[in-house]
Amino acid sequence: MAKLKVIEYPNPILRKKASKIKDFGSAELGKLISEMVEILKSAEGLGLAAPQVGKSRRVCVAREENNNFMVLINPVITASSRKKIPISEGCLSFPGKFYSISRPESIKVRHIDEKGKKCKIKASGLLARVIQHEVDHLDGILFIDRVKNKAN
Numbered sequence: 001m002a003k004l005k006v007i008e009y010p011n012p013i014l015r016k017k018a019s020k021i022k023d024f025g026s027a028e029l030g031k032l033i034s035e036m037v038e039i040l041k042s043a044e045g046l047g048l049a050a051p052q053v054g055k056s057r058r059v060c061v062a063r064e065e066n067n068n069f070m071v072l073i074n075p076v077i078t079a080s081s082r083k084k085i086p087i088s089e090g091c092l093s094f095p096g097k098f099y100s101i102s103r104p105e106s107i108k109v110r111h112i113d114e115k116g117k118k119c120k121i122k123a124s125g126l127l128a129r130v131i132q133h134e135v136d137h138l139d140g141i142l143f144i145d146r147v148k149n150k151a152n
């Protein structure tokens, strides 16, 4: 596998709905995840979704406040707080662009981790924000699509 790099807008892969992952434990999936973590570390980003490295698969990585990296495979947001807050967001596929976007403050997420374990988590603050942004990527939704909903 050639070394992955971050794909920038308007590459059409960013608009594709990514496909569900089934090959848990495969060498290919493991390599994809570890390369995504490396890219996110070196870019000093907060989150990265597989379509952003040219793989239309439902996996994303989010940096936690303790600088660990949370791997979310086939993530589903199962609940969102009614309360929304605006936060300035950036995206590795849009270098240098930041927009204030209003999204639910806290969420519940169901996903599978890198070890194949089913997880249910609650997230709030920055982590909730990153996960929502990355799950959007898996559906071909980009943060520029949400700019119009900002700040009420």
Ligand SMILES: [Zn+2]
Pocket (backbone or CB within 6 Å): 090, 091, 092, 093, 133, 137
């Ligand atoms: Zn992004």
